[in-house]
Amino acid sequence: MTQIIDTLADISDKYDTVFCDLWGCLHDGISAFDEAVEALRAFKAGGGTVLLLTNSPRPRANVATQLDQIGVPRDCWDVIATSGDSARVAMLTGAVGQKVWHIGEPHEDAFFAPMDLLDDTVDITRVPLDEAEGIVCTGPFDPFADPAEMRPQFLLAKTRGLKLLCANPDIVVDRGDERIWCAGALAQLYTEMGGESLYFGKPHPPIYDLARRRLVQMGKATPDDRILAIGDGIITDVPGGIGENIDTLYITGGLAREETGTTRQPDPAKLAEHLTKAQMEPTYSIGMLR
Structure with a gap:
């Protein structure tokens, strides 16, 4: 107890x-x-x-x-x-390939910056979904939108066998009085649809x-x-x-x-x-x- x-x-x-x-x-x-x-x-x-x-x-x-x-x-x-940072290590060492489709807001560009702590890294290029080898999800495009709106893109990604790297396993957080969706909600949906999600944060x-x-x-x-x-x-x-x-x-x-x-x-x-x-x-x- x-x-x-x-x-x-x-x-x-x-x-x-x-x-x-x-x-x-x-x-x-x-x-x-x-x-x-x-x-x-x-x-x-x-x-x-x-x-x-x-x-x-x-x-x-x-x-x-x-x-x-x-x-x-x-x-x-x-x-x-x-x-x-934990997820960046995985991405920069090739966990989801070199050509990735990024799901997230523009202010999350820092996720793709080099890391001093790593010596041998792959060159990451952000590309459209139909050219991607994998997915990097730092959060929704719109934190207020229903994650289910991503189903069409996720169906294509799953069919192509793409892995989704989730940079934030949280489902929701409260910003002031507003509850917003996080990357974990999208990774959860992708997994439920039969895709493979990789997690690096708590738990x-x-x-x-x-x-x-x-x-x-x-x-x-x-x-x-x-x-x-x-x-x-x-x-x-x-x-x-x-x-x-x-x-x-x-x-x-x-x-x-x-x-x-x-x-x-x-x-x-x-x-x-x-x-x-x-x-x-x-x-x-x-x-x-x-």
Whole structure:
């Protein structure tokens, strides 16, 4: 049974590093959550390391810039690991071929930039679907459009045997008061239609491998039993942490605020029902990170 806690400080002495999600935990896509910022600052002040672990399809430098723009101060975190960087490694080493059809918005062009960390890479060219060897999905063309609108293109792609590289396994996120679709919704549809989707973000192992490498680069290698995964995704953050043998803190006031009856804290009965339905048991739960 998950333990409902009041603050991160209640359990922080058990951990040296936190893997903290962004959307729904530290910000809503528009502005930072002040209590979450202070909680991470306090964890760092106590000697802890804060690694921001995000399913953003963007390179980590771009995510850092986005955080600056929405008011998340750099003194509340140490390093970033993104689903985008994990997926870029796969793309640049040929996971879906050299000629790719890109599904995503124009501002996601940075995904195709070279990576210093790789020596031998393939030359990636973006082409129309009928010329492609594979698909790279950083997100929908329109985050408000029904993913089902992609069925005709996906039928052609599946018929041609194209693999879809998903740079962000999230299905939806909340941007302020609006819920928008992510790349994971398209990858899910493609898989349901019989296509093959490749995932590199939470809850899949590659992003956790990248996170551990980031810690080693900092000289902050941490045993798994001293890492806490924090997130609001019951199909991404929680199973990802559990799969990596990492304790998890579930933020119930994010994507599942209605299902868990969360105001300041979740309703215990609704939370129990929600977790039973999801067949998940996070180590801890809290309304919002604070």
